[in-house]
Amino acid sequence: MSTIGIDASRANVKERTGVEWYAYHLIQELKTVIPADHRVVLYSREPLRDGLGTLPANWESRVLSWPFKLWTQVRLSWEMKKRPPDLLFVPAHTLPVILPKHSINTIHDVGFAARPEFYSPSERRQQTAATRRAVRRASRILTVSEFSKNELLRRFGAKPEKIEVTPLGYDAERFHRIEDRGELRRVLADYGFAQPYFLCVGRLESKKNLAGLLKAFRNFKTHRGAGDPVKLVLVGKRGLGYQAAMAEIALLPVAESVIELGYIAPEHMAHIYSGAVALLFPTWYEGFGLPVLEAWACGTPVIVSKAASLPEVCGSACQFVDPSNGETITNAMDQILTEQNMSVRLAALGSQRVGNFSWKKTAERTWATIENELQS
Numbered sequence: 001m002s003t004i005g006i007d008a009s010r011a012n013v014k015e016r017t018g019v020e021w022y023a024y025h026l027i028q029e030l031k032t033v034i035p036a037d038h039r040v041v042l043y044s045r046e047p048l049r050d051g052l053g054t055l056p057a058n059w060e061s062r063v064l065s066w067p068f069k070l071w072t073q074v075r076l077s078w079e080m081k082k083r084p085p086d087l088l089f090v091p092a093h094t095l096p097v098i099l100p101k102h103s104i105n106t107i108h109d110v111g112f113a114a115r116p117e118f119y120s121p122s123e124r125r126q127q128t129a130a131t132r133r134a135v136r137r138a139s140r141i142l143t144v145s146e147f148s149k150n151e152l153l154r155r156f157g158a159k160p161e162k163i164e165v166t167p168l169g170y171d172a173e174r175f176h177r178i179e180d181r182g183e184l185r186r187v188l189a190d191y192g193f194a195q196p197y198f199l200c201v202g203r204l205e206s207k208k209n210l211a212g213l214l215k216a217f218r219n220f221k222t223h224r225g226a227g228d229p230v231k232l233v234l235v236g237k238r239g240l241g242y243q244a245a246m247a248e249i250a251l252l253p254v255a256e257s258v259i260e261l262g263y264i265a266p267e268h269m270a271h272i273y274s275g276a277v278a279l280l281f282p283t284w285y286e287g288f289g290l291p292v293l294e295a296w297a298c299g300t301p302v303i304v305s306k307a308a309s310l311p312e313v314c315g316s317a318c319q320f321v322d323p324s325n326g327e328t329i330t331n332a333m334d335q336i337l338t339e340q341n342m343s344v345r346l347a348a349l350g351s352q353r354v355g356n357f358s359w360k361k362t363a364e365r366t367w368a369t370i371e372n373e374l375q376s
Contacts, residue, residue: 001039002374005085005100006030007076008042008061010092012052015263017203017237018290019108022144022168022362023092024052029363031056034370041085045071072096087139087374089366094130095138102373105134106142106166109287109309110151111207118207118284120240131156139373142166142366144288147309164369167313168288169359174266175297178274187271193259197231198333199276199300201269201291204246204260205239208283209305209323214249214258216282216329221254223334230337232280234260235272273298278336278343281305282323289313293357296350301343303332317349 011023027042028051034040040059042048048061055061066075077096080088087102088095095105112119112127119127134141135158142164143149149165152158178184188194198217202208217232224230249255264272273279279295281304289310295302296317304310306320314320319336321328336343 001037002087003039003041003085004034004370004374005041005043005080005088007072007088007090007093008044008048008052009071009076012044012046012048014049015237016266019092021171021290022106022108024050025169025171025359026091026363026366027052029359030367031059033360033363033367034058043076043079045075087370089370091142094126095134099137102139102376103137104140104142104370104373105138106144107131107134107148107152108144109148109285110155111285111287113155114151114308115207115285118205118240138162139376140164140369142369144168145309145312147312148287164365166362166365166369167357168290168293169357169362170290170293170297170354172297172358175270175273175294177297177299178271184271184275187268188275191261191264191268191272193231193233195275196229196277196337197233197259197275198278198280199233199235199272199295200280201235201273201294202281202283203236203239204234204242206241206245207239207285208236210241211245211248212323212326213280213282213329214245216326216333217258218249218252218254219326219330220333221257223330228257230277231257231259233272233276234258235262235264235269237263269294270298273300276300278303278319278333278346280329280333281310282321282329283307283310284323286310292318293354296354299347299351301336301346302350303329303336315353317346317353319346 010020011027013020036058042061043064064075077098080098084100088100089104091106112124116124135156140162149163204210273295278301283305285308292302302318304318305323307323319332321332
């Protein structure tokens with residue numbers, strides 16, 4: 001019987017965003033995929049929450065309490081020295097200093113190397129060091145798109161035979177079209193706004209092209225004239241570049257049409273997606289783009305950058321824009337709002353394409369990599 005250790009620390013946070021949701025859903029699906037003749041240990045800093053602690057008979061939770069910083073580098077490393085598993089899988093964080101014989105690390109993207117201007121110096125140093133260490137020391141690397149695989153090959157000299165691509169999935173139970181219009185209006189009213197609105201989901205930061213999006217929305221509103229009811233709803237935590245982007249828009253009359261919700265409870269996100277005219281995702285760089293799948297699952301059209309991994313993920317199911325040309329974003333917004341056929345067509349294409357992705361598929365591919373590594 002092999003023992004597989006999984007770092008569940010990022011999956012176990014209270015407010016999850018993309019990488020944390022990946023770790024959470026992947027662990028939940030691996031519970032149904034990993035055979036009972038293997039032992040699995042979940043390592044976390046705190047007791048497991050939100051269903052993570054509901055474990056199959058061959059799984060166990062091991063809480064590694066640590067009141068200081070550097071839990072991974074110190075406390076998890078000590079565990080690897082004291083009681084090493086046969087294989088350690090780290091889905092959403094850096095590898096510890098001490099590793100068992102086999103180790104697998106997921107690297108979601110290398111935006112810090114491709115677009116360093118969107119990261120602080122300390123973030124660049126930390127992520128560069130972590131990626132170099134993973135490329136050098138991990139037995140295998142998982143990544144979420146062919147684009148990200150090629151970035152690892154080109155920018156970090158990773159060996160292609162060490163990298164496996166495991167695309168992301170989405171939570172089909174949570175993300176679906178809300179057909180009850182009355183329920184939809186009530187949830188939106190609880191958050192203080194109503195239709196019509198465009199939606200942007202993701203960290204509010206320079207990398208996501210927040211400034212470009214706000215300028216495009218300003219031009220969109222200017223073209224439509226006074227009294228136009230369309231709003232822009234922003235969902236996500238604040239990040240680097242937020243203040244500069246919002247300071248510019250705050251001086252303009254259009255500021256009252258920009259609604260910032262911050263982090264939203266997951267149970268309400270399907271309502272917010274379902275009510276939107278379209279998801280706006282004009283990011284500069286993305287390893288995959290999880291909000292695209294979530295919008296598709298809710299029957300919402302998507303306007304997205306023709307950049308990085310997004311053409312690979314989206315195929316022909318999105319309206320592409322140039323993130324460096326705000327006019328293309330403005331025109332796409334106007335077109336999808338006024339041309340009903342376009343909106344219906346993109347929603348249908350997205351609903352069809354999202355069927356290619358699931359957390360079950362992600363878990364099955366991940367398990368295949370773990371099993372192959374254990375047998376090597």
